[in-house]
Amino acid sequence: MPAVLDSDSFGFLITDATRLYRAEFDRRIAAAGLGISPADARTLSHATRCGPIRQNLLAGRIGVEAMTVSESLDRLEGQGLVERGIDPSDRRAKLVHVTDAGAAMLGRIHEIAQSLWADASAGVTGSDWERFLQTLKSARDNLASLREQSRSGGVVA
Amino acid sequence: MPAVLDSDSFGFLITDATRLYRAEFDRRIAAAGLGISPADARTLSHATRCGPIRQNLLAGRIGVEAMTVSESLDRLEGQGLVERGIDPSDRRAKLVHVTDAGAAMLGRIHEIAQSLWADASAGVTGSDWERFLQTLKSARDNLASLREQSRSGGVVA
DNA sequence: CAAAATAGTAAGGGAAACTTATCAAATGCC
DNA sequence: GGCATTTGATAAGTTTCCCTTACTATTTTG
Structure with missing residues (x-):
């Protein structure tokens, strides 16, 4: 902590x-x-x-x-x-x-x-960079879906 | 390409x-x-x-x-x-x-x-996230050093 | 001691996004 | 067919974040 x-x-x-x-x-x-x-x-x-x-x-x-x-x-x-x-x-x-x-x-x-x-990306290997982009994409998609949730309805279900 | x-x-x-x-x-x-x-x-x-x-x-x-x-x-x-x-x-x-x-x-x-x-970071394993942060840090540092270069001198060596 | 550098800031600007209100056109409903 | 609603685009205005430039008050340096 x-x-x-x-x-x-x-x-x-x-x-x-x-x-x-x-x-x-x-x-x-x-x-x-x-x-x-x-x-x-x-x-x-x-x-x-x-x-x-x-x-x-x-x-x-x-x-x-x-x-x-x-x-x-x-x-x-x-x-x-x-x-x-x-x-x-x-x-x-x-x-x-x-x-x-x-x-x-x-x-x-x-x-x-x-x-x-x-x-x-200097100093990062090709495969590491690939994985990096993959995770970055996941994070972006996760954040995009949070946005969607708040756009339609917000806290109220 | x-x-x-x-x-x-x-x-x-x-x-x-x-x-x-x-x-x-x-x-x-x-x-x-x-x-x-x-x-x-x-x-x-x-x-x-x-x-x-x-x-x-x-x-x-x-x-x-x-x-x-x-x-x-x-x-x-x-x-x-x-x-x-x-x-x-x-x-x-x-x-x-x-x-x-x-x-x-x-x-x-x-x-x-x-x-x-x-x-x-949902859906990303702990170790993948660790590597992701590591690469992100590299990229940030690379970009920061580009900034340094342009701050002191720019194109002229 | 005068000149140059440094710490902070006032003033102003610009990029990137947003919300709200409006207008015109299309669509749905009866 | 006619009216109400929705939709596509935009005008107007705001916010956040960051920058550059110019200035004042100090400190450091030659």
């Missing part, structure tokens, strides 16, 4: 690692002159993977609120990286699709993410 | 996990009526561990800028959880020490962090 929270406890560790990751990602993106944030890069990546997709579905895929994606798309569209098209089957909805410029941008982002991954 | 970034790649995974962790932490802190943010909890935790300590050293321990800690301490001091004392050996400096109320708060935070850790 530790009397105080260990600064190497899960919560602090993951928070610290993520802050450092984002800062370094920003630094390299800035150095490459790409002018995009990590969150917008994520939006772009998911939009590419999911093909033309409605914004609310895209938000669900990413795991954020629709509004968060809407703002991100504002920026991406402003840079000409994505376009919001009309959904023929629902005139309220918009179908997001990635432009050629967006695809090119994603390629450059991918290179940066690769180099950053290589640096972050 | 993946054509697109995998949404289960390191960067996305750790970013998502951290966002979910923070949100759930906030939810439980709010449910307990504690009125403190994750970052302030971290400041409080480190201040407790380091005993009376100067703010700039505390910032170094936490891994953030002095200003970030100063703001966090403003809030903690406003809640009576820490006090800024005089450093007898340097009248510019202030020694942060945790009050009894701060210690009590940390105890409650610790309980919440424990329960959250238990939920996040």
